[in-house]
Amino acid sequence: MDRRPERVGRAWLARTVLLGLVILAAACADNYPQTTLNPRSDITRLIDQLFRTTFWWAVVVFVLVEGALVYALWRFRAKPNDPEPVQTHGNTTLEIIWTAIPAVILVLIAIPTVKTIFKTSLPAPNPAVEVDVIGHQWYWEFRYPKLGVVTANELVVPQKKMIGLRMWSADVLHSFWSPQLAAKRDVFPIFSQTKLKKVNPLWFTADTVGDYTGQCAELCGIQHGRMGLRVIVLNDADFDKWVAAERVGSPLVEGGKVPAAVDSVWKADSIMTKGATTFLTGGCISCHAMVGTPLAGAMTLRGPNLSHVGGRTTIGANMYENTPTNLAQWLRDPQGMKKGSHMILPRPLTEDEIATLVAYLRAHK
Amino acid sequence: MATSVLEHRAPAIHHAHPKTGIWSWITTVDHKRIGILYGATAFLFFLLGGIEALIMRLQLMGPNGKLVDPDTFNALFTMHGTTMIFLGVMPLSAMFFNYFIPLQIGARDVAFPRLNAFSYWVFLLGGLFINASFLVGAPPNGGWFGYANLTSSRVIAATAAAPAPGMNIDFWVIGLQILGIASIAAALNFFVTIVNLRAPGMKMLRMPMFVWMSFVVQVLLLLAFPVITVALVFLMMDRNFGTSFFMPDGGGDPIMWQHLFWIFGHPEVYILILPAFGITSEILPVFSRKPLFGYTAMVFSGIFIGFVGFGVWSHHMFATGMGPFADTFFSMATMVIALPTGVKIFNWIGTIWGGSLRFTTAMMMALAMVALFIIGGLSGVMHSAPPADLQQTDTYFIVAHFHYVLFGGSIFGLTAGAYYWWPKMFGRLLDEGMGKAHFWLMFVGMNMTFFPMHFLGLNGMPRRVYTYPPGLGFEFWNKFETIGAFILAFSFLIFLVNIIKTWFGPANAPADPWHGATLEWSIPSPPQEFNFPKLPMVGSSVPQWDARRAAGGHLPEPALVSGADIPMPNPSYWPLVSAIGVFLVLGSLLFIRVNPVHWWQFTLFGVAVLFFGVFRWAFEPPH
Numbered sequence: 001m002d003r004r005p006e007r008v009g010r011a012w013l014a015r016t017v018l019l020g021l022v023i024l025a026a027a028c029a030d031n032y033p034q035t036t037l038n039p040r041s042d043i044t045r046l047i048d049q050l051f052r053t054t055f056w057w058a059v060v061v062f063v064l065v066e067g068a069l070v071y072a073l074w075r076f077r078a079k080p081n082d083p084e085p086v087q088t089h090g091n092t093t094l095e096i097i098w099t100a101i102p103a104v105i106l107v108l109i110a111i112p113t114v115k116t117i118f119k120t121s122l123p124a125p126n127p128a129v130e131v132d133v134i135g136h137q138w139y140w141e142f143r144y145p146k147l148g149v150v151t152a153n154e155l156v157v158p159q160k161k162m163i164g165l166r167m168w169s170a171d172v173l174h175s176f177w178s179p180q181l182a183a184k185r186d187v188f189p190i191f192s193q194t195k196l197k198k199v200n201p202l203w204f205t206a207d208t209v210g211d212y213t214g215q216c217a218e219l220c221g222i223q224h225g226r227m228g229l230r231v232i233v234l235n236d237a238d239f240d241k242w243v244a245a246e247r248v249g250s251p252l253v254e255g256g257k258v259p260a261a262v263d264s265v266w267k268a269d270s271i272m273t274k275g276a277t278t279f280l281t282g283g284c285i286s287c288h289a290m291v292g293t294p295l296a297g298a299m300t301l302r303g304p305n306l307s308h309v310g311g312r313t314t315i316g317a318n319m320y321e322n323t324p325t326n327l328a329q330w331l332r333d334p335q336g337m338k339k340g341s342h343m344i345l346p347r348p349l350t351e352d353e354i355a356t357l358v359a360y361l362r363a364h365k
Numbered sequence: 366m367a368t369s370v371l372e373h374r375a376p377a378i379h380h381a382h383p384k385t386g387i388w389s390w391i392t393t394v395d396h397k398r399i400g401i402l403y404g405a406t407a408f409l410f411f412l413l414g415g416i417e418a419l420i421m422r423l424q425l426m427g428p429n430g431k432l433v434d435p436d437t438f439n440a441l442f443t444m445h446g447t448t449m450i451f452l453g454v455m456p457l458s459a460m461f462f463n464y465f466i467p468l469q470i471g472a473r474d475v476a477f478p479r480l481n482a483f484s485y486w487v488f489l490l491g492g493l494f495i496n497a498s499f500l501v502g503a504p505p506n507g508g509w510f511g512y513a514n515l516t517s518s519r520v521i522a523a524t525a526a527a528p529a530p531g532m533n534i535d536f537w538v539i540g541l542q543i544l545g546i547a548s549i550a551a552a553l554n555f556f557v558t559i560v561n562l563r564a565p566g567m568k569m570l571r572m573p574m575f576v577w578m579s580f581v582v583q584v585l586l587l588l589a590f591p592v593i594t595v596a597l598v599f600l601m602m603d604r605n606f607g608t609s610f611f612m613p614d615g616g617g618d619p620i621m622w623q624h625l626f627w628i629f630g631h632p633e634v635y636i637l638i639l640p641a642f643g644i645t646s647e648i649l650p651v652f653s654r655k656p657l658f659g660y661t662a663m664v665f666s667g668i669f670i671g672f673v674g675f676g677v678w679s680h681h682m683f684a685t686g687m688g689p690f691a692d693t694f695f696s697m698a699t700m701v702i703a704l705p706t707g708v709k710i711f712n713w714i715g716t717i718w719g720g721s722l723r724f725t726t727a728m729m730m731a732l733a734m735v736a737l738f739i740i741g742g743l744s745g746v747m748h749s750a751p752p753a754d755l756q757q758t759d760t761y762f763i764v765a766h767f768h769y770v771l772f773g774g775s776i777f778g779l780t781a782g783a784y785y786w787w788p789k790m791f792g793r794l795l796d797e798g799m800g801k802a803h804f805w806l807m808f809v810g811m812n813m814t815f816f817p818m819h820f821l822g823l824n825g826m827p828r829r830v831y832t833y834p835p836g837l838g839f840e841f842w843n844k845f846e847t848i849g850a851f852i853l854a855f856s857f858l859i860f861l862v863n864i865i866k867t868w869f870g871p872a873n874a875p876a877d878p879w880h881g882a883t884l885e886w887s888i889p890s891p892p893q894e895f896n897f898p899k900l901p902m903v904g905s906s907v908p909q910w911d912a913r914r915a916a917g918g919h920l921p922e923p924a925l926v927s928g929a930d931i932p933m934p935n936p937s938y939w940p941l942v943s944a945i946g947v948f949l950v951l952g953s954l955l956f957i958r959v960n961p962v963h964w965w966q967f968t969l970f971g972v973a974v975l976f977f978g979v980f981r982w983a984f985e986p987p988h
Contacts, residue, residue, distance in 0.1 A: 032838035034825025036756040044756075051753040058743040065710065065739055072717050073732065076653070082721040090659040091715070098711040099704060106700045106746075113700075113750040114693050120752045121689045172515040173619060175684060175759060179825045183755040186685045188620065189514060189613045198620070200686040213837070217684075217759040217827045219508045221515060222435045225830035319834075339434055 034213050040180040041204040043120055047183055050116045054109050061105070120183075124203030127164025129157060133202075135167070135174030135187045135216065137342060138223035139304050139317040147243050148252040150289075152304030153317050155231045158239040159209050165202040172221065178214035178231050181206055186218055206233040213318065222340035228318025242311075245365060249291025249307045256289070256296025256307075266292060275360020278353050283346035291364065302342060311365040316341075327358045392936035394478035395894055399485050400463030401790065406489055407456035413496070414448035415854060417441045422814075422850040425843050428835040438831035439506040440533070444495075446509030447537065450637065451544050452492045454771065457779045458640035459488075462555050462579050464790060468885035468892065469573045471564025471901045476557040478934045479982060484551035486944030491543030494952060498536035505537035508829065510630065513611030513622035517603040535604065535955050538597050543951050545590045545597075552586035555579060564884070566903035570664065573883045573906065574657060577664050578643030581671040582636050588675070589632040596625035605957040620685060627678035635674045637771055638738075639667060641778020642709060645731045648785050649713055651881050652728035653720025656907055659712040666705035666712075673702050683751040684758050692751040699749040706742055710735060725879070726800030730781030733808055737773025741766055744819065759829075762822025768815040780807070780860075788874030791867070792890045799863040806856035813849025817842035876923050882907040889923050895931040939982035946975025 032038075039045040076085075132143040133155070142155050155178075157163045167176055168190040177184040182204040190198065216227035234242060249258045258266070266272040276292050279285060287303035289295050296307065309315070312322055316338050320326040329336075331354045334343035349357070393399060421441050424430040433441065463481065467474055475481050498504045507516040516534045559580045563572070572580070599610035600622070609615025611622045650657045657663060679687060679695040687695075713735050722728065744766040748754040757763060780803075788794045826839050833839045877886040884901055885892070886909045905911055913920050949971025956964040 032824035034837050036823050036825060047752045047756055050750055051747065051756070054747045054750055054753065058747060062739065062743055065714070066736060068714055069717075069732070069736055069739075072714055073722065076717060076720050076722050078721040078723050082654075085653070085655050085720045087656055088658065088715075088719065089656055090662065090712075094715070095659050095662055095708070095712075099708055102704055102707045106703060109746065109750065110697060110700055113696055113752070116750070116752040117692045117696065118689045120755070121686070121692055173512055177759075177827065179756060183752075184684050184758065185755065188685075198618075198686075213825075215827060215830075219439070219512065219515065219829045222439060222506075225435060225438070225832055228834075340436060 034179050034215075036179040036183075038180060040208065040210065040212065041182065041206050043202075043204045044180060044183055046116055046119055050112055053112055057105055057109055061102075123166075123201035124162055124164035126162065127203060128161035130164045130166065131155065131157070133165050133167040133176055133187065135169040135171075135176065135220070136302070136304075137171050137221050138216070138227040138338075140176070140216075140227070140229045141170070141304060143252070144243070145252065147247070148250050149243055149246040150251050150299070150305045151246060151308065151312075153229055153314065154312050155229065156239065156242050157206060157231065157233055158236050159206050159233045161236075162203060162205045165204075167200045167202060168198070173218050174216045174220045174227070175218035176202065176214070176229075177217040178204075178212060178229070180212050181214075181231050181233075184217050206231075209233050209235055209238075211313075215318070223317075223338060226317060226319045226338065228314075230314065230318055232313075245311065246308055249296050251289060251297040251299050251305070256291060256298075258291060258296075263292075269363075271356075271359050271363055274356050275363070278356045279360065282349055282353055282357065284357070286346070287343070306361060306364070308364055310362040322362075324358050324362065327361060328354050331357055389936065391941060392938045394474075394482050394934050394937055394940070396463050396467050396475045396478065396481060397790070397892065397894075397896075399481050400460045400465075402485050403456045403463055403488070404460035406485075406492065407453055407460060410448055410452035410492055410496075411454075411457065412857070414445050414453050415857065417445040417448065419850055419854055421445065422847040424831065425833070426847040427844065428833055428840055430832045433831070435831040436506060439508075439829070440504035442829055443505045443508050443537070444499075447495065447505065447541075449771075450509060450633070451541065452495075454637045454775050454779065455548065456488055456492075458579075458582070458637075458775075459484075459551060461575070461640060461644065461779070461782055461786070462551070462582075465786065465885060466555055466558060466576055466579055467562070468789075468888070468896060469576050469883050470559065470562060470567055471884045471897060471903060472558065472562035473896050473900075473931070474934065475554050476562055477554050479937050479940045480550055480554050482937070483940035483944055484547045484554065486941045487543060487550070487947055488547035490944055490948040491540055491547060494543055494948065495536055495540030498533065498540075501532070503531045503533045503536060505533050505540075507534050507537065510626055511537060511600070511622075512619070512626075513600060513603070514613065514619045517600055517611045517619075517622070530604070532955060532959075535601075535958075538601050538604070539951050539954050542594065542597055543948060545594050546947055548586050549590050552583040552590075556583040556587065559583070564897075564901050564903050570661065571903060571906045573643075574646035574660070574663055575640070575643035578639040578646070578667050581667050582639050585632045585636050585639075585671050585674065589629045589636070592625055593629035596622060596629070599625075601954065605954075620682075623682050623685065624678070627681045628675070630681065631678040632671070632674045634767075634770070635671055637775050638778075639671070641734060641775045641782075642667065644778045644782040644785070645713065645734050646716075647883065648727050648731040648781055649716045650907075651785075651879050652723045652725060652731075653717045654723075654880075655716060655720040656882070656910075657712070658715030658718075659708075660906060662708055663712055666708040669705040670702060673698060673705075677702060680749060680751075680754070681758075683754040696749055696751050700746065703742065703746055703749075710739060710742075725784070726795070726797055726804055727781050727785035727879075729801070729804045730777050730784060733804070734774055734777035734781060737769050737777060737811070741769030741771075741773055744769065757822060759827055760822035761818040761826045761828060764828055765815050765818035765822060768811075768818070772811055772815065777807075777811075785879070786885075787867070788878050789885055789890050789892070792872040792874045793867045793870055794874050794878060795867050796863050796870075799859055799866070803856050803859045803863065806852055806859065810849050810851075810853030810856055814846050814853055815849075817846055877909065877920065880910075880913065882910045884908055887912065887920075887923065889925055893925060893928055895928045895933055898926045898928060898931070935986070937982065937985055939978050939985060941978075943975055943978030943982060946971055946973075946978050949974055 039048045130146055132145060134141040140153050143150050167185060167187045169187040171189060173186055173188060175184055175186045182202050185200045185202045187200060188198040210233050212231040214229045216224055247253050248262060249256050279290055279293055285293055285295055287301050289298040289301055289305040291307040315322050315327060315330055331349055334341055424432045424438060559576060602608040603610050603612055609617035611617045611619045646657055646663060677695055677699045680699045683692060748757045784795055784800055821839055821842050824838060874890045876889050888897060950968055953964055953967035953971055956967060
């Protein structure tokens with residue numbers, strides 16, 4: 001990985017401990033999977049370059065000014081029988097100089113800042129993949145309108161292709177933050193019955209295949225702290241395979257209808273039939289769209305679309321690994337697993353129902 | 366020419382009123398006693414806010430913390446921020462405004478002594494009101510910035526655990542309204558005091574720097590608080606009367622709240638820091654035995670900071686997607702503020718340069734304030750660049766930044782002021798040994814707590830999260846910070862012990878223990894009720910140094926005088942009655958949803974109390 005800052009770090013460490021610590025933090029970026037200091041996309045690299053420019057200017061100013069201050073403390077400490085110091089009231093030349101030099105430094109920071117603003121804040125010109133990002137209390141919905149995919153909490157994208165995000169919220173303010181890939185942008189509620197439509201853009205082109213974490217960065221209620229997300233970057237072939245799988249039963253493809261061939265296979269499978277029944281009778285359907293149920297095509301339910309939840313790596317907005325044990329516990333006691341979550345069971349589920357649902361949900365990859 | 370209003374009043378009979386006892390404090394209109402009331406109250410709230418911070422640090426000490434539940438954590442950071450800003454730093458500054466503006470400008474009291482008492486009582490009741498929310502189990506939990514529509518919405522913000530919205534945010538909205546009335550009344554009072562009551566010869570450009578910075582703060586308060594008042598009224602209407610100022614489903618816009626909040630909120634930052642700048646500018650010359658370097662530049666840079674401070678509010682909103690032109694404007698305006706701030710820092714260094722530095726606790730605190738504020742200023746420049754801010758905003762990097770500015774800046778500055786002015790206020794010198802222990806532990810604890818937050822923020826830890834999962838690399842520094850926070854808390858325990866020990870110690874402070882430069886050192890410690898037996902004549906910005914020099918370096922201890930012929934305002938309890946009226950009127954709004962039919966009867970009762978209080982106040986003889 002990136003070894004450069006470590007080498008530089010040694011040399012600086014001797015001069016000031018604080019500075020050394022900053023570099024140490026940068027050098028150890030490998031140990032921080034959610035770091036902003038190890039950019040893995042075009043846009044985060046632009047931001048990182050700008051940050052490093054201002055950072056090094058700040059280091060220079062820090063060393064000079066704190067140095068002058070500490071030197072003065074030591075040099076001008078009172079000694080016994082000091083005469084009264086010279087009563088200077090100011091020095092116009094000096095004051096002009098120390099106003100002008102910071103002004104020049106600020107200009108040197110301002111120029112790359114404005115350039116980077118215009119490079120980063122406009123919508124993507126020609127994105128290869130468009131994704132609608134919708135914040136909910138407390139999960140992320142991702143819709144791929146052109147590819148016909150609706151999923152939650154795990155944004156799957158191809159590598160080395162420009163991804164254009166259009167983002168809004170279904171309830172309160174949230175902020176989409178993927179530190180290594182896309183930086184951060186707030187999302188605002190949008191209601192179709194009014195004219196107000198603040199859709200925020202963001203774009204990025206991921207360097208390489210990988211699994212990146214992120215999370216909501218705007219206070220959005222009780223579970224703001226665990227409103228996580230993952231961005232999974234795949235190569236083109238894997239991405240196409242993922243899209244093909246996700247399209248089955250997607251609300252964006254024939255309103256959630258599955259092809260007859262798939263349907264007949266599921267009808268013959270007891271896990272699928274029993275599970276679908278339990279999904280209805282257990283009340284899951286009142287909040288969740290699910291392939292093979294009457295509300296497979298619903299887009300405005302409160303909970304995440306569960307059609308391919310078996311294929312996701314985590315549940316509860318990147319809170320728990322998607323294992324049978326965790327899924328079962330989630331169905332048994334969602335409030336114990338995530339206090340304040342909007343997931344309320346209409347009635348407690350029996351252990352049989354939980355087992356059925358776990359098998360059923362995990363079968364839907 | 367500035368002369369005292371009090372001086373022109375016809376001498377009246379000096380009523381015999383109690384000088385001690387609880388009643389004398391309840392009815393006091395003496396700016397010095399009100400200052401002490403502000404200070405004592407604010408310090409207790411400050412300790413409360415500190416305890417809230419310690420609970421948060423314990424929760425975040427390790428991953429998946431389980432000490433408090435998520436909703437409690439949201440309440441803790443909301444109340445920590447609200448308390449420290451509105452009930453801690455602002456009233457601690459108000460303590461110094463109260464006590465030292467009249468003394469430093471050579472006045473016998475503030476312009477409106479009873480209004481001053483009214484401000485204090487309203488502040489006290491507002492602070493108690495917000496904190497009463499803990500007692501009914503509904504503490505505010507929407508952040509000190511209270512972003513709509515999380516705070517305005519009545520349905521979607523409800524949680525499964527609490528489907529109906531509680532009174533949490535109502536406590537916050539109404540409490541801030543009450544505190545706003547106290548702030549505006551006090552600001553008017555100090556503004557008029559500084560403009561009208563300066564001693565003969567004290568031109569504006571001879572005022573002590575603390576008075577100058579306080580003056581700028583009063584202007585900021587007068588211009589900024591009306592904005593938050595309006596925003597809070599809108600929010601209250603959204604919550605209670607079905608309006609849609611910030612509700613998108615009714616055509617409102619939640620971003621409007623952010624603009625209104627930060628048009629108040631950014632000047633508020635300067636309201637918090639400029640008093641500390643002023644205190645530092647008082648202390649450094651005294652303990653360097655040199656006048657302030659570049660006095661005029663210091664005055665105008667302070668004014669410039671206050672002025673431009675109204676044009677940078679949207680740098681809190683770079684992540685909202687305002688577009689490249691707005692981003693550029695607010696970014697450049699923000700960077701410009703670095704210039705006058707830099708001027709101040711260079712002038713402080715210029716002040717100590719070539720001096721003869723005495724390292725008293727006050728001096729060390731003031732120097733640390735300069736050193737730490739530089740760090741906060743530099744990280745501020747880093748996120749004045751909007752693209753960089755897209756990574757940094759709402760992360761611990763910002764938490765680090767503003768704690769360097771507000772703890773390193775404001776709190777160190779105010780603590781410096783406490784050590785510096787304690788002998789003047791109480792006639793007793795705080796123990797310097799304990800003071801230095803306090804300083805070093807506070808300095809180390811502060812840096813241990815807040816410096817690693819830079820690393821955590823840049824490495825991906827967002828703010829306002831009740832916990833974090835293991836594996837993100839956040840464990841080490843969080844534990845380190847928690848240790849630092851307890852060292853910091855311990856340093857204030859030493860301060861508390863120092864205060865108690867000094868309280869019971871001998872009255873050992875002379876009138877001018879530090880060889881100060883300004884008028885408050887020319888009168889006994891503590892000053893008599895009327896401050897100055899005879900109003901001083903001022904010929905420069907360092908009148909006490911002039912007097913000392915004229916006396917050949919040694920000034921005699923000022924004598925206590927009877928002052929029976931000096932007319933001073935009578936004590937009065939009508940300010941308290943009026944404050945209770947304000948409290949009842951606004952407090953009644955809490956019950957709009959609880960009792961939609963009868964709540965207004967409560968309001969009417971409050972209006973009656975307020976009217977009665979103000980009426981009796983208006984027709985009370987002044988002397």
